[in-house]
Amino acid sequence: MTSSNVPETRPEPGNNLNISAATGDTSWQRQGKLWSNLKELCELLRIPATSSVNDEEFLFQHVQFKTGQRAHTIGQPFDTLFIVHSGFLKTVLIDEFGNEQVLSFPMKGDLFGVDGIHTKRYASEAVALSNCDLILLPFKKFIALGRTHSELEHAMYSVMSRELVREQGMVSMLGALSAEARVARFLVSLSERFAEMGYSSKLFNLRMTRHEIGSYLGLTLETVSRTLSAFNEFGLITVDQRSIGIKDIDSLRTLRRLPPSSARSKKASKKAREASLIRNGNASSGNSDLQIASL
Amino acid sequence: MTSSNVPETRPEPGNNLNISAATGDTSWQRQGKLWSNLKELCELLRIPATSSVNDEEFLFQHVQFKTGQRAHTIGQPFDTLFIVHSGFLKTVLIDEFGNEQVLSFPMKGDLFGVDGIHTKRYASEAVALSNCDLILLPFKKFIALGRTHSELEHAMYSVMSRELVREQGMVSMLGALSAEARVARFLVSLSERFAEMGYSSKLFNLRMTRHEIGSYLGLTLETVSRTLSAFNEFGLITVDQRSIGIKDIDSLRTLRRLPPSSARSKKASKKAREASLIRNGNASSGNSDLQIASL
DNA sequence: CGGTCGATTGAGGTAACTCAAGTGCGGTGG
DNA sequence: CCACCGCACTTGAGTTACCTCAATCGACCG
Numbered sequence: 001m002t003s004s005n006v007p008e009t010r011p012e013p014g015n016n017l018n019i020s021a022a023t024g025d026t027s028w029q030r031q032g033k034l035w036s037n038l039k040e041l042c043e044l045l046r047i048p049a050t051s052s053v054n055d056e057e058f059l060f061q062h063v064q065f066k067t068g069q070r071a072h073t074i075g076q077p078f079d080t081l082f083i084v085h086s087g088f089l090k091t092v093l094i095d096e097f098g099n100e101q102v103l104s105f106p107m108k109g110d111l112f113g114v115d116g117i118h119t120k121r122y123a124s125e126a127v128a129l130s131n132c133d134l135i136l137l138p139f140k141k142f143i144a145l146g147r148t149h150s151e152l153e154h155a156m157y158s159v160m161s162r163e164l165v166r167e168q169g170m171v172s173m174l175g176a177l178s179a180e181a182r183v184a185r186f187l188v189s190l191s192e193r194f195a196e197m198g199y200s201s202k203l204f205n206l207r208m209t210r211h212e213i214g215s216y217l218g219l220t221l222e223t224v225s226r227t228l229s230a231f232n233e234f235g236l237i238t239v240d241q242r243s244i245g246i247k248d249i250d251s252l253r254t255l256r257r258l259p260p261s262s263a264r265s266k267k268a269s270k271k272a273r274e275a276s277l278i279r280n281g282n283a284s285s286g287n288s289d290l291q292i293a294s295l
Numbered sequence: 296m297t298s299s300n301v302p303e304t305r306p307e308p309g310n311n312l313n314i315s316a317a318t319g320d321t322s323w324q325r326q327g328k329l330w331s332n333l334k335e336l337c338e339l340l341r342i343p344a345t346s347s348v349n350d351e352e353f354l355f356q357h358v359q360f361k362t363g364q365r366a367h368t369i370g371q372p373f374d375t376l377f378i379v380h381s382g383f384l385k386t387v388l389i390d391e392f393g394n395e396q397v398l399s400f401p402m403k404g405d406l407f408g409v410d411g412i413h414t415k416r417y418a419s420e421a422v423a424l425s426n427c428d429l430i431l432l433p434f435k436k437f438i439a440l441g442r443t444h445s446e447l448e449h450a451m452y453s454v455m456s457r458e459l460v461r462e463q464g465m466v467s468m469l470g471a472l473s474a475e476a477r478v479a480r481f482l483v484s485l486s487e488r489f490a491e492m493g494y495s496s497k498l499f500n501l502r503m504t505r506h507e508i509g510s511y512l513g514l515t516l517e518t519v520s521r522t523l524s525a526f527n528e529f530g531l532i533t534v535d536q537r538s539i540g541i542k543d544i545d546s547l548r549t550l551r552r553l554p555p556s557s558a559r560s561k562k563a564s565k566k567a568r569e570a571s572l573i574r575n576g577n578a579s580s581g582n583s584d585l586q587i588a589s590l
Numbered sequence: 591c592g593g594t595c596g597a598t599t600g601a602g603g604t605a606a607c608t609c610a611a612g613t614g615c616g617g618t619g620g
Numbered sequence: 621c622c623a624c625c626g627c628a629c630t631t632g633a634g635t636t637a638c639c640t641c642a643a644t645c646g647a648c649c650g
Contacts, residue, residue: 093463093467095471099471101466101467101470101471103463103466103467114455114456114459115456115459115460115463116456117452117453117455117456118453118454118456118457118459118460119460123460123463124463143445143448143449146448147442147445150438150442153438153441153448154438156452157412157451157455158412158413159413160412160452160455160456160459161409161410161411161412161413161455162413163459164409164410164413164455164458164459164462165410165413165414165418167459167462167463167465167466168388168398168410168418168419168462170462170466171396171398171462171465171466171469172388172390172396172398174466174469174470174513175396175469175510175511175512175513176390176394176396176513215470216470217470218469218470218471
């Protein structure tokens, strides 16, 4: 990620792009389509689209963000939700020292901005990790639409509920799992996410830094790096900078913890190390003496 | 909390009370009113009630749960939301070993059950920590109501958004804060919650065990106990079993960490210990050399 | 080709965990 | 009424998983 020509540091409130104004300012626009209809929206959100959404009556504007740009910042007045059409982002909370706490990594089909509904101001910041194409969903317009398309209204509840369940899973993970289990599950969920988007689930590039992963998982970047290296040693994955190859997704899925490093050796055979993996015993593949995933 | 005549262990699916059937079975009902109108609902949820909700057209059934009983269990088909009218509960996730992960402690005015919307099954379990009076909010009925009372629909989005922000705060706390800061903030939020409910914010009884607090905060029960004892020693609170007295809420609010125990002494004066508290420097009261809260 | 940033790896420290013993309270039954 | 028992809680001692600090290396970029 280059940060030379885009601001990586948080801009002052009001200094960021006022995307909701939707004026003639096209400085943040690039290639790509500029409007989507309701049907495309439903498909993107994986909502069963009934016939009633087949009209072209309602169109939703797209907007492009470059790497490092922000879709919204903390405290900015809320009026629109965002749906990721393409690209990768992170949402973060900022504490009083300017430290970032990563909350999520929205990607294709994800909705964000929901945290602004309650207080009428966004509670978090959404930063593009790559060039992004987002669909704007003005909240007022959406509410009105819900009155005529009830399945849309229900879909909104469903998506928000899904997000709530996801965060419950995060809380539960942060509260109960080891560093290794957190990183393993992170990789699994990324793999599944990429598969859904039509990419390879076996080989992909991380769009975020070790620091951002660590923040998301409640770990330091060093712990993330060490854990990835350990997974590599155990043959669970291959790592080369941002490039991750998934070698044993079942073990990653059920892993609780790796054997202590004192029990490992740089010179020990890969086979021997694999045999000492601690994960779920009733998983489908290999390795009989693995501990059960604790969540 | 007695567990002699109510099941403390998780019942088999279907074995629990089928509250949504709303049959003539009143075995779980006790004293208290049985119905609320829309206006009372809005007041409870702290939603601005417009004149249109003043009709007595729609009534919502109450249901009583005794300590240890469950309002819903994991996997149970979802059809109703719950609003706490009185009493205290916990919502938990259960892992494959039967370990509980506490997600929240719903109390008066709180809505729960929302996690069931997406998959049509509850994703968590809601257990009464005291005798409770809950209001049933059948989801279908609520959806229909939203069509005629738009402010109710908006309120639903708002409440769900609020819950999402709350969970973001939990994630952020679990990811970044020390054990002491977590316990301190837990006490502060409890104190504020009790104040909202009209109880004393300075002296209250915990409705949950140390184990449950620890699970909620991602700590062991021993750490919770030790931290409370330390707060007591520093004069921030008084502790006597479940009874908590808040002595210095400003310090609790901004506390980051306590001085290492090696710097403390059982024989040292309380004044000296207070002076070495680490918290936010620009707080309103006392203690100048405290570290700033990191979140 | 130096400068910056991200990633890796090592060494050492420590916050929080685990294990264990002991206390106090409330309920129950002799 | 009191002895007993179970459970929540407290407290201590020892362990460890993860953090902190620091050095190094490579990739990217002007």
